[in-house]
Amino acid sequence: MYRSDVRGSVLLIVCLWATILFVLLMTWAYIPHGGIKLVVVVAAAAVLIFNTAAILAMLNHYREDKDFIYGLDIKNADAYRNRQS
Template identity: 45%
Template sequence: MREDIKKRMNEMYLRDCFMAWFDVVFLWAVVIFVLIAILGIVQDSNIRLVLYVASFMLMLFNTASVFAMTRHFKEDKEFIYGLDIKHLDANRAAKNNR
């Protein structure tokens, strides 16, 4: 495989990983902010427990899914990003031929 295509695939992979993990961090911040705001209103200890557990489960499963997704992207990098690059190059060539 050509080096320029490998470089482009790696750049796309790193960008996707960065954005995925940025979204996870952003979700954690939002969930924690909302949890703190809601806990100031809720007085019932049972509801507070449900809020803690639900927030933890949401963040746990979302983080695990992003971890699995980025690992899958790394394993199938050539197929996933090779196809993207092929289509991007074809679209660019079609635009230039107009």
């Protein structure tokens, strides 16, 4: 379960970076002034840095509390399976 969450998080980070960079490249020619371009680049960098940091912090928290977090999921899944039998 943890590895699946890590893979999903990494995929989300890659998609986020690809999307932001794609939008930046596609709109770059339509931004008329250098000052506005600077603001757009700084804003895009802030979004990328803070969202990436938040996802990495979440993964770090998951790693630290892996037994507790996923233990509850496994326990509840086992209880659900036993109830259906």
